[in-house]
Amino acid sequence: MYVCAMDLENTQSQMRKGILEYCILQIISQGSCYSSDILDRLKQAKLLVVEGTLYPLLTRLKNGGLLSYRWEESKSGPPRKYFEITETGAVFLASLRSTWSELQFAVNHVSSITTNQELNHTENNPSQPNPTQSL
Amino acid sequence: MNRIISANINGFVFQIDELAYDRLKQYLESLRLRITEKEVYDDIENRIAELFSHLLISGTPAIFINHVEDVIAQVGSAEELGDAMDSVDHEGSTEGEGAASASNSASTSSHAGGGGEHAKRLYRNEDDVVVYGVCSGIAAYFGWDPVFVRAVSGILAVASFGTVILVYIFLMIIIPAASTPAEKLQMRGEPVNFDNLAKVVDHNVRSAYESAYAKAMESVKPRAKRGLGKTGRLVVKVLAAFALVALFSIIVPGVIGAVLSVGMIAFVFDAFYDYFLLGYTYLFGTILAICAVVLVPLIQMIYGLIRILVNGKKMSPFLRWPLNVVFWIALIFLTFKSVEVGRGFSSSASVNFAKTCEQVDSAKTILVRTETVPLKWEGELDGPGREELDASIKDIDIEVTLNGRSGYHGEHAFYDLMVNRASNDVSLTIANTLETKPFVTVFKRSRGSRLTAVSNAAGLRYDVRWDSTTLILPDVLILGKNAPWRNPSVEVVLNLPAGYQANIDRSCRDLISYVNDQYLGLDDMENGYARVKSTESGVEMILP
Numbered sequence: 001m002y003v004c005a006m007d008l009e010n011t012q013s014q015m016r017k018g019i020l021e022y023c024i025l026q027i028i029s030q031g032s033c034y035s036s037d038i039l040d041r042l043k044q045a046k047l048l049v050v051e052g053t054l055y056p057l058l059t060r061l062k063n064g065g066l067l068s069y070r071w072e073e074s075k076s077g078p079p080r081k082y083f084e085i086t087e088t089g090a091v092f093l094a095s096l097r098s099t100w101s102e103l104q105f106a107v108n109h110v111s112s113i114t115t116n117q118e119l120n121h122t123e124n125n126p127s128q129p130n131p132t133q134s135l
Numbered sequence: 136m137n138r139i140i141s142a143n144i145n146g147f148v149f150q151i152d153e154l155a156y157d158r159l160k161q162y163l164e165s166l167r168l169r170i171t172e173k174e175v176y177d178d179i180e181n182r183i184a185e186l187f188s189h190l191l192i193s194g195t196p197a198i199f200i201n202h203v204e205d206v207i208a209q210v211g212s213a214e215e216l217g218d219a220m221d222s223v224d225h226e227g228s229t230e231g232e233g234a235a236s237a238s239n240s241a242s243t244s245s246h247a248g249g250g251g252e253h254a255k256r257l258y259r260n261e262d263d264v265v266v267y268g269v270c271s272g273i274a275a276y277f278g279w280d281p282v283f284v285r286a287v288s289g290i291l292a293v294a295s296f297g298t299v300i301l302v303y304i305f306l307m308i309i310i311p312a313a314s315t316p317a318e319k320l321q322m323r324g325e326p327v328n329f330d331n332l333a334k335v336v337d338h339n340v341r342s343a344y345e346s347a348y349a350k351a352m353e354s355v356k357p358r359a360k361r362g363l364g365k366t367g368r369l370v371v372k373v374l375a376a377f378a379l380v381a382l383f384s385i386i387v388p389g390v391i392g393a394v395l396s397v398g399m400i401a402f403v404f405d406a407f408y409d410y411f412l413l414g415y416t417y418l419f420g421t422i423l424a425i426c427a428v429v430l431v432p433l434i435q436m437i438y439g440l441i442r443i444l445v446n447g448k449k450m451s452p453f454l455r456w457p458l459n460v461v462f463w464i465a466l467i468f469l470t471f472k473s474v475e476v477g478r479g480f481s482s483s484a485s486v487n488f489a490k491t492c493e494q495v496d497s498a499k500t501i502l503v504r505t506e507t508v509p510l511k512w513e514g515e516l517d518g519p520g521r522e523e524l525d526a527s528i529k530d531i532d533i534e535v536t537l538n539g540r541s542g543y544h545g546e547h548a549f550y551d552l553m554v555n556r557a558s559n560d561v562s563l564t565i566a567n568t569l570e571t572k573p574f575v576t577v578f579k580r581s582r583g584s585r586l587t588a589v590s591n592a593a594g595l596r597y598d599v600r601w602d603s604t605t606l607i608l609p610d611v612l613i614l615g616k617n618a619p620w621r622n623p624s625v626e627v628v629l630n631l632p633a634g635y636q637a638n639i640d641r642s643c644r645d646l647i648s649y650v651n652d653q654y655l656g657l658d659d660m661e662n663g664y665a666r667v668k669s670t671e672s673g674v675e676m677i678l679p
Contacts, residue, residue: 035182050211055178056170077188078147078181 020047021057022100025085025093028067034080058083066092139197144184145177150197158203159183165213168316168332182210255324258313265451267307275322308445375443382437421472427465431458480621484581484588486595491574494603501573502605502664503563503629504640508613559611560624561597563646565637565667565674568630575599575606576628582621597625608646631669636677638664650676 020042027033027041035054042048061067066089069081085093138153151159163180170176186206187198195202210216257276259268270288271281292299313322316335320327435458438450449455492501568574577599581591596613599606612625627646631637639647641664644657653676655665666677 035178036185050215051182051209052166052179052211052216055175055182056172056216058178059172059175074185074188076192078145078184080185081178081181 016047017057020053021061022093022096023047024054024057024061025066025089025096028083029085029090029093032082032084034072034082036080038083061089065089144180144187147184147188149184149187149191152197152199155198155200155203158200158207159198162203162207162213164316166216169213169216179210179216186210256318256321257310258318258322259307259310260322261312261314261448262319264448265453266303267447268312269303269306269310272310272313272322276324278323304441307441307447372444375440379437379440379444382433382440386433420468424465424468424472427461428469431462431465434458478584479587479619480582482583482585482588484583484592485578486580486589486592487576487578489574489576490599490601491570491572492601492604492606493572494601495572496604498604499635500604501629501631501635501637502640503608503637503643504605505608505610505642505646508609508611558614558623559645560622561608561610561612561627561646562625563608563627563629563639563643565639565647565650565669566628566630567669567673568632570630571632573629573631573635575601576630578626578628579612579623580626581623583619588621591619591621591623595623595625599627608643610642610645631667631674633669633671636666636668638666640664650674 023042023045024038027038035058038058039048039051039054042054048054058067062069062083066086067083068086069083072080072082074080139150140153140156142149142151142156142159163183166179167176170179183206186209187202190198190202255276258272260271260275260281261268263271263281265271265285270284273279274281274284288299288303292303311318313319316332317327319335320331325331435450441447442449577597579592579595579597581595582588583591594614597609599608601607606629608627612623614620614623629637639655639657641657641660641662644660648655648657650667651674655667655676657665666679667674668677
């Protein structure tokens with residue numbers, strides 16, 4: 001049971017990570033913003049559990065040449081890092097978008113088949129007592 | 136009650152409660168261990184600073200422990216972030232996921248990663264310090280007991296006459312302190328992996344709460360230093376270095392000189408012994424006390440200068456307190472000793488006796504001469520024989536310096552004369568008297584405490600005698616054996632009735648030079664005597 005739980009967690013985080021990167025690029029592509037803005041949006045969407053996870057992803061995207069940033073002074077707190085999407089990033093995002101819609105389609109498709117099968121399976125289940133028969 | 140500390144993250148300064156500071160520090164340290172990429176770590180630190188700035192804007196006076204806990208929950212613990220970090224580290228590689236999950240499942244295996252940095256390194260161990268942590272660092276390196284290393288180096292320090300102390304200072308400067316958890320592991324040669332680091336950090340956190348006060352002090356210190364400025368600190372350091380070099384260039388030759396002149400020192404302290412009759416226990420005690428009073432402030436001064444140079448810690452209390460105790464005991468001892476010696480000289484006393492010349496002849500002439508007191512000899516004779524020495528005393532041309540410790544000029548210097556110690560502080564005066572017969576009065580004088588001055592004076596031996604009309608005076612006065620030296624002196628007064636004449640032999644030249652302000656000229660004579668007569672009006676010299 002323990003090993004199962006670990007695998008589930010791992011799979012979940014892997015899935016979320018891929019989607020997160022896509023979402024981050026999506027948010028930044030709408031205009032330059034700094035981490036706090038991105039965090040707000042992601043939290044509204046309930047995609048983030050803890051804030052700290054954002055930063056490795058941002059660094060990774062930046063190192064990959066998809067994002068660039070500049071420092072800006074803040075009156076109230078520490079200086080802020082403003083991110084912008086690069087041209088490569090934009091191309092990358094475009095292909096991600098198409099991948100996402102493909103995936104969406106694929107997942108929906110597979111899910112609908114599974115649901116139908118499950119339904120069928122339940123109907124034909126012999127262990128399930130048939131109300132008409134029992135009467 | 137808790138202290139509020141000023142802290143600073145990437146230039147953003149804020150006030151933080153002491154407890155909250157410790158918790159935050161521990162959290163950041165655990166993050167630093169998990170997050171290998173500095174940029175990511177900096178970003179997260181920045182985010183924390185930003186969250187704090189929101190809190191402060193909303194009116195919170197300072198950051199407290201609950202704020203820190205909230206922020207940690209919001210940003211995520213080291214373990215939670217570790218997941219994200221691992222996948223970034225092993226980006227693109229398929230086996231990365233496997234490795235990440237292996238180290239994520241934590242404590243299951245300790246050889247998960249980072250096994251490459253197994254190298255042992257020599258560090259100073261600042262977690263276990265007596266002086267500067269060099270000994271415990273060496274012990275950690277070889278896996279020995281630090282107490283053993285300390286004991287051996289302590290013995291060596293004494294056996295090598297302090298050379299090991301210089302070696303220690305040298306090592307102290309060149310060996311770095313193990314400050315980060317990774318360095319602490321390297322010091323013991325343990326593999327630097329997550330589990331071991333976590334153990335070190337856990338230990339650090341526990342001791343961090345215990346030493347919250349010390350930490351607060353540390354955070355105050357840099358502010359005081361900032362006041363000096365960079366150049367100021369440099370100037371102070373350069374000055375300290377100069378002072379240190381100057382001290383060493385004085386002390387080291389001083390010590391060598393002292394060792395070379397051991398004979399001289401022995402003489403000085405021997406004279407000391409003789410003069411004050413301290414007794415050898417007291418003598419060694421006094422020498423030790425003088426050393427302590429001089430050396431302790433010197434050691435502390437050198438230590439302080441080195442501290443300025445290397446930004447070292449305060450002296451360990453295990454060293455500081457014994458040094459202070461030794462210093463004060465020595466000082467108190469010396470004070471009492473000085474008072475005792477001072478009291479031994481506080482009063483003066485005079486004891487006198489008179490002897491009359493009974494066999495007066497019609498010539499009414501008195502002859503005054505001295506005789507040499509044979510000084511008894513004790514101890515080994517290294518040099519001239521007994522007869523030779525007596526002869527040298529008799530030989531009037533050899534200057535006699537008999538001050539407490541009797542010594543003779545020239546080759547025969549400084550022989551022990553413990554049996555008959557003598558002083559040549561003897562003087563002669565001629566006076567007029569109304570008595571019919573000439574008589575001599577001897578005043579024996581000595582200093583001492585209120586109680587002992589009189590007995591000290593009475594104890595002086597100076598025996599004048601009449602041999603028909605010749606007055607015979609000893610050339611020196613003798614102190615009794617074990618009698619303390621308290622500036623003894625003798626004044627001999629020869630009282631002559633009017634009409635009497637005194638012939639003063641040349642041998643009295645050290646005792647008398649003038650009569651009634653007239654120079655007798657005994658020093659200039661080859662032989663013979665000076666003549667003095669007594670009249671109704673006083674004493675005067677008969678000019679040749």
